[in-house]
Amino acid sequence: MSPIIHQIKNIIRPTACTLLLASCFVTHAQTQAWPEVKKEMKPWSRWWWMGSAVDAANLSAEMNKYAAAGIGGMEITPIYGAKGFEDKYLPFLSDGWMNMLSHTLAVADSLGMGIDMNTGTGWPFGGPHIMLSEAASRLIIQKYSLAGGKTLTDPIKVDNPKQAPGAVLQSVVAYGSKNRVVDVTAHLDASGHLNWKAPKGEWTLYAAFAGKTLQVVKRPAPGGEGYTFDHFSKEALHKYLSRFDSAFAGKDAMVRNFFNDSYEVFGASWSPVFFDEFKTRRGYDLRLHLRELNGDGDSALMARIKCDYRQTMSDLVHDHFTVGWTQWAHAKGAGTKNQSHGSPANLLDLYATVDVPEIETFGGGEFPIPGYRRDSLDAKYSDTDPLFQKFASSGAHTTGKNLVSCETFTWLREHFKTSLMHMKPEVDQLFAAGVNHLFFHGTTFSPAEAGWPGWLFYASVHFGPTNSFWNHLDDMSDYITRCQSVLQSGSHDNDVLVYWPVYDIWQDASGMEKQLTVHNAHNWLHMQPVRDLMARGYSFDFVSDAQIEAITLKDGGLVTHQGVNPYKTIIVPEADYMPVATLKKLIELAHGGARVIFEKLPADVPGYHDLQRRRDVFRSMLSSLAFEKVNGLSLAQTGDGTVMLSSDLRKALDVVGVSCETLTDRGLRFMRRKANGGYYYFLTNLSDNAVDGDIPLCRSASSVVYMNPMNGKVGVAASRPQNNGMQVRVQLQPGESCILWLTDVLPQGTASWRYIDKTGTPIVITTPWQLQFVSGGPVLPQPVTLDTIRCWTRLGNNDMNRFSGVASYTTTFHLKKNAADYLLQLDQLYETARVYINDREVGVVWALPATLRVGEYLHNGDNTIRIEVANLMANRIRWMDQQGMSWRNFREINFVNIAYKPFDASKWDVQPSGVDAPVVLVPVE
Template identity: 45%
Template sequence: MRSKSKYLLFLFPILLFFGFQLIEQKAPVSSDWPEITQTAKPWTRWWWMGNAVDEKNLSKLLETYNAAGLGGVEIAPIYGAKGYEDRYIDFLSEDWLSMLDFTVTKANSLGMGVDITQGTGWPYGGPQVSLVNAATRMVIQDYEKADGKALATPILFQKKKESQPDAQLIAVMAYDENNKAIEITKFVDQDGKLNWNEPGSYQIKAIFLDKTGQMVKRAAPGGVGFTLDHFSKSAVDAYNSYFEKAFAGKDYGFRAFYNDSFEVYGADFTSSLFEEFKKRRGYDLKEFLPYLESEENTEIVRRVKSDYRETINDLLLNNFTKNWTDWAHSQSKLTKNQAHGSPGNLLDLYAAVDIPECETFGSSYFPIPGLRRDSADIRNVDPDPIMLKFASSAAHLTGKNLVSSETFTWLGEHFKSSFSQMKPEVEQAFLAGVNHIFYHGVTYSPEDVSYPGWLFYASLNLTQQNSLWPHFKGFNDFIARSQAILQTGQADNELLVYWPVYDVWAEPKGKMEMITVHAVDEWLHPTEFYKQSKKLMELGYSLDFISDDMIAKSKVNKGLIQTSDKNSAKVLIIPETEFMPIETLQIILKLAENGAKIIFQSKPKSIPGYHSDQKSKESTFNQLWSSIVFKEGKSKVGKGEIYLSDNLSKTLEELEIYREKLVDSGLDFIRRKVADGTYYFVVNHSADPISQTISLNTKAGTIMAMDPLTGKRGTISLESTADGTNVNLYLKSGESIFLKTFDEKVDLGIHAWPDYRKSVATTDISKNWKLAFTQGQPKLPVPQSMDTIKSWTNIGDPEADDFSGQASYSSEFDFKKSEGKHYLLTIDKVYESAKIWINGEYAGNSWSIPYQLDISEHLVNGKNTIKIEVANLMANSIRYLDRNGIEWRNYHEINFVNIDYKPFDASNWKTMPSGLDGKIQISEYY
């Protein structure tokens, strides 16, 4: 008995452990929506005009923002409004820090977050930036020295303005007719006389370290000064030190420092560049200046420029981005950075911060019927969602969860952007991997400033004075529900596509290669990288972009390429590439040896950069490539495989890496992997409704549909297949839905998802409505009665034509309701957002195409009442102000401009339709 007791005592912990394991495995699966966290809610850039803020208005505005569903603010101090100079507060002064402290404390009490721009306006800079630490450029002055004759012209910096400071002479180089270089700096005296007269004719180049003179753009009081030299570690350290001292002694509790897109114009140099170049590239750039300046499409020009641009990248990445992030971490803060616009490797720059941030700029075309896109009100910019994937790829591959976006910049002309226009734009960002939306933006405007309040010069202006504001929470809730899922689990992308940045850096035109959003037609669209990535995505593959450095940091785990502890992919694709470093090819071969699968579209043609032993290095590269022995396009390398194929999709099928065929129907998607299954975000941006069986490359026991517009959920019937799961899906044009696939068959305890394919009966309630104006500008029009519902800008009332605000349509109707049926209210046209009450109960918000809402639980048999509160755009009331000469825009610096950056004037605008129009119907479904 004693020995048996001991045996049982020994077994008890083991049985207990496995018992807990079984309990954990059999724990009920939740069908709830993921928690709406602070970061799941959208945040906004918060323009502090003139820093003219006070505690009373800060408190009230934060409460207003919180009530509207915003999760946080990003403080961005800028220029101020005229006439309020007595309220201005200097940036980083004791008063300003007190306002920051109050803001963070108040925000925290509301459960909101705060980020701050580390400066005012943009880019980084200010009065603390000395001339030595200011943005720098290389100026090269040319002289011709004839054979046997001394140089008559003194080598002195040629100022373009008398006020321009003297530039520092760095070096003087002489080049013979074969461009062989001799440094002759020591022969130049203090008066600029060249005491050097070697036989022969020479081109003389004097290299000066000059300052760009760029000042901070849109600076706030206390923030005026030179732009920072981002390539200089000492300059960046001094800049960070200034803020460290300002914040010393108190933790102000904000989350992150933020850095805007790289708009440092003309900065292409720093004092250590030649030294750093020689250390990193192995030769003296000064000896190759004729090639750096040339735009001839020759091999040596392209190689020298590539080396120069790579060096600039190294300095930006190490001296600014990584250095800045390390410093922020020492202050217990995160960093949020927009890498686009810079001259560096976007993937590595994004990856070096805590929250990579991309930007949506301008308006995309979507063929959704009824979606307004007036050519007169949009920028001449075609956003490309692939551009957004540079930020999301960097986050995914390095295991960072948040990918933010500066969203809706110049989506349309001021005061003309609706929620229905914003929805497909933000969905497009979600599909590209964005999951942390920041609006651009909201302007702090005090209570005593009359309508329309203080406004930033660029749209989108969503402020508390905006006529859409009372309906803003509905849009914010849609984003919050979506991001709650998109921030859950991990990205589920099977492909890695190599971005050949050296091909970009080898562009013979120009000196710097600024990789901007607006120049994608030059550096992105013509490349095979772009064409193949776009093609693969259109075929239904999920992918991320990968850099040379990210490849170097990857390893193989169970045949998958693991880029971090939180991310892995099935295959690495190398699109047609002109330049690839030897080191990258070596690492790719090592990955293959350890079990990775690699596909080359073609052999990389060469190695990047200029090398004194070019032939030897090219030979090494070719020998490495030759070690891959292909048989019918396939090579077994160690435990892995390397393919040579121009038909990527065919090779992926051979590798049993399958595309999501749901895209064949016209749907777009993105996936997130979670512990018990997979989330699919599925969007119909096509022109037609989609009603068909779609296949998912995920084996599921149960599938739940989740509507981010309403938060409603329901189970969907499924059919298991050999490759995954089939589901019947119906989405009208403009609709989106989340599908949650559960690995096991589970009882979620929720109803089945309604089938809205075909109605069995329809009731038209378009007749006999009353209209009452409730709140808005410039004055409330008189109430109206309507035989048939129509927009309030179509009733022949000039005051209604000028009105921006909210108005309520109300009516009564008789209805026969059947148990177990679903009833969908549809409105042909909503200008621009509708809140709906049925029988006095709030039923929901309808602001996006298609304008519909399930009102089943609110209807009763017999007589019903309906009230629809509509909020329109600000455009009509702004037109009224301009037509009547009422001044409302009066700001320092840029004041207020239209979408083409010309003086803003709405007086000639046409009336924007407002209210409801067309049929209003209730359709019955089984």
């Protein structure tokens, strides 16, 4: 009897989430709580070079501003240009362009910044040197009816005149009655005439052309225009990269990573090499199944043929593009950073291949945090799926890669209506999904002579110096940096591997290629039981078929890559189809001592080749598993391990000793890392309920350091061991986050964490306020005195209603200090504020809750407080559009709103600006 079966028969566990002791190996004392900051730990930004109209002076000036704002690196993507600056355009990869790249690299090095570079302009990859022969292709099938004894009189040519220049006739197959299939391609002559007389009966001819998508590079920069290249062809990739070989002339690229945006090669269903590649990889001739590819015939057979077709597409994207591009970058002394989503491939395998897997967010989420403002007219529905976000982190975790990046804030809100307050919940959600290397989307190079608002990209939040929040951005950057310094430390500490059943997506009779995008994840990423596990606090990574085949065992744990922490078990969610090799490996792992959990046994093998033999092997393997019912579970002992079958995954995980973090029951989300002889927990409260009390953790150490990434303060948390884990007191208001460091070696001099045990009667500041406009425009309104603090847009002043920038509220009030500390509370803040008390800077309020601890800055008697508020850019843009002022002067798409319609702010309401509720001091003990 296996140990697991014996354990279940003799132990009835009281809960489904039993805390499990994990060993803490002390390596060396960390001298400080926060890790040493490296440039990768800071936020980076996508950097659009419009028309590549860049120059050394403006590049240097901008990069100094980016560095001062806490940005650690820039990712160069050249795009279309600004009107009126055509004489300054630099053709992509020209000598002038390369000189500006060299200058940028030198300035970045002097500032301690990094540079990534798009291997192209706009997206996707393509350019002027890509001829139709190397361009992205699509399969075109034309049908002809032919009676017995007859021949086709007209040549077989592609019907679509747009395809005529590039389409190549590759195969003609005849289908007759009684399942007769005849490849008649050999009877074609050079002119396309088919010299073949049909035998008796009625025949249908299927002619297959390697056509072209005719897609060109989207949003290209000068010198980057041209066809998108064929991502399935090794030769096409070499032709594409040859241009970069010439530009770099054999030198190291000096950039950190070459970058590829999300796939977005639309309609690319084919390649001229596909027939030959398919036969080599799948073992049969796809030419004889043109009928099924065209969507005709038996639907079950059609699904199998198309599954093999899609698997071949995946292989080609992986082998011919992703691997080839990465090897090329390595030869140039650089790495690759890739958004694998959008492609018709196994995303996990693509993410695992590149050096930095990158996910993206698109649109804005809804969070129940009190005070979180989301106007449905100004916010695009979020396509961001927290389960989908784990694909990139899984690709990194299972292969031992440290960085997981994200294109962040794309279309978060309507232009000029995005506040830093909108961003923190999005950031925290990404951190909880395993992302640890954020890229702002984004920043546009804008020369000084462009004026205000400068050059802007059409689909992003504007992270440039002309944004009103710019002087407060460094505080958000500091927050991200502190979090990422922790989240890049050590390695993942996830317990479970979850198999991704991609063949259930591929084995589908409908359509052709299956592009797995961020926008259609709701169609292909269901897995509700796995979502439930995530919601219940289980930590896991997805794993592919190819990655399963590479797993080794270490003391019963599952090792996906050398040096990666072993996983405790693997879950196979409900899957209709599974390759023989995958099932065989899973059973072998169980035989060697692993614990393998099936939600439901797979029903069949995917694909068509050698179907009956594979089915026989598959069924034989399944029948070798002798399951017995034990306490409601089905268990099969094999060798030293167990295969478990259970629709209740939580119960199964409990049995194999995998615990959940029950802190999720309190509305918290988390990410756990193993580092510095202990563990880090990143915790975020994105709920509408405050958390104040002891929370259980599944990991243990002698001490817990409470770390506040908002201000960098640390202290020893109140904690105690319990049930082989720990109980730690946590205080998090909705919107707040913290880091818990479980360690056996405390940094010297670490004091106890200052919890708030009680609050006193709030003190409302009722003295008059002086409102003065500090910086911004179009003009600085005259200062005013306010009896009661309120938004400056409520004062009926036209100059104030069109103003965007920074204004300060100042007052002096009398205080009798009678508490250990005070909280400054800024309700109804529009949008961010830097606070000074008695001429000492306290901090920036840029996220919810809008509070600061200020006790150490206050004294008995009179105190002066100054609140410097930055509003949105929206009111000034509204005024400019009402005046018909020209600022949208960009080529190509120019500038569109969140619905991709021409942008016009003239009808907008004036956006609230300033502070619109009394300022309150809350005494705390």
